[in-house]
Amino acid sequence: MSIFLGRRALLGSLPFAALPARAQEAFPSRPITIVNAYAAGGQTDIATRLTADRLGTAIGQRVVVENRVGGATSIASTLVAQARPDGHTLLAGTSSLAINPTLQPRLTPRDPQAELAPVGMVYRGAFVFHIFPGVPATTLPEFIAYAKANPGQLNYGGVVGTVVHLAMQMLCQRAGIEMTAVPNRGGVEGLLDLQAGRIHCNFQSPVEAMPSLQEGKTRALAISSRERLANLPDVPTVAETLPGFEAVLWMALFAPAGTPAPVIEKLAAALGTVTGSEDYRSRMARIGLTAETGGPSEVQALLAADTVNWRKVITEAGIQN
Template sequence: MPDRRTLLALPLLLAPRMARAQEAFPARPIAVYSGYAPGGVTDVTSRAVAERMSRELGVPVVVENRVGGATAVANTAAAQARPDGHTLLMGTSSLAINPGLQPNLTPREPMRELAPIGMVFRSAFVLHIHPSLPATTTVELIAWCRANPGRLNFGSSGTGAVNHLSLALFAQRAGIEVTHVPYRGGAPALIDLRAGRIGAMFQAVLEALPALQDGATRGLAISAAVREPLLPEIPPVADTLPGFDAVFWQGLFAPAGTPAPVLARLGTALRAATEDADLRARLAQQGVALTTGDAAALADLLARETALWGRLIREADIKPD
């Protein structure tokens, strides 16, 4: 059995070995799991940020699409990976939504099972309506809905999607009753909005832009608390409903237990990517505003949105399809 002096000296003996291990990071390519299919804005952004991070870290940073279970396949695989910084997760708003909407999905406690690294982007929705509706402002739309409870068919890309929850939050805060019409994605919903088969929806700015530009729909408000650079003339919902802020976001996570120096190194590389002027300009053309935010900012966002969406899901009795 080691004597007392040996036990006391053990941390000093191990410290150089631990430091060398941390200095060696990264020792091999880094995998970044994504719960979304290739080709979409989330995937394009993930790959662009990963490529920029690879230049900082000196090893390939490779995005792996692990689709399924409302992103739970990717989320769980990352949470259960070895916590050495070589397996990461491009987590999204689903981490805040799934615990309230589908509590059987894992990880059940993302704030405990994942370690935040930093923010990647926030993406707003535009509230746009069919021109047949007699409203040119958010105030007028709310007034029409109050006078015609339940008559407005309000589309979304699916039950539990962020734009659906944005609608539910809007209806709750405005004190109106609308009819939710879920679709399997934003594209089929937009087809019906153009045709007037539904009257309104919150939609990703880039997806809605062509319809707004050709006059097929009318933009009333932006779901974020600030104006959208691609649609600077459209005011935020918050101008009418103070405090309203509903966006889709993406942030980088590692498995819980990843050493702090490794998280810091990853955070530095991520910040270099999100602050890269060329990358920011390129992604801005696709409606993505890269957001620089440290681990604390991401942890705070996840905590706030988990509480917000969880409460809304309970109060509005939202059930998964």
């Protein structure tokens, strides 16, 4: 037997484990996709695209946004939960991940805390509580007093099961008032209903509410976050009247459960660079959002706390969808 054949035979008899392991695929090795559950052109979509553009620069790979609307956001979140856990498919996850397990338990993922891996925070967005000018109230305490004197006579709008709808339910619960929900398709439709007096009050994003407030078509009474808004500094928070009240829409990035820790860490570090930059924070503020820094542990804690909070609101109100 030749020396060559002898060596080949010897190599062939060695256990597979003794051969050099193939180097792990570098991350990211191809473009990253952020799946967004909301329609193109809206506030959430604008924020997602701004984040994707900056994240691509920070991580050194192209990041694209794919809109998968429908199923009360479950189409997008299910797609990501079932994607290959390699960090190349991410979810622009919002507060709906904390709402759906209670409101629509048949939707997937049934347990976002187990089926998705948090990467990092993107933003928090407060809502403006504004009213039809024909309602005789200029402050939130006056509005609550009027609602108590006229139980069931005031209407509010919103898409059933959204943060806006649940925020109104929580306001009613905390203030001890009774109002009637008038479902709509959200956003523009809700604003038009409010301006026309078909509904009497609503929570809406600052971007949606500001033009109406400036034109005097609606009147701002309160802000849903615990801090006042920089662009509406004279409008108090709901919490200043009802201590502890907070209802915000948040967004964070998530990967499929099982994504390797080093990949999550790299994504979180790049995202933190984006959300911590002054230019990004300024751009987000222009569309009424507050950029948030925070890694996987902060996102996990927020999702867990919000799930408990909205479960209580949904259960007490007896909401079914």
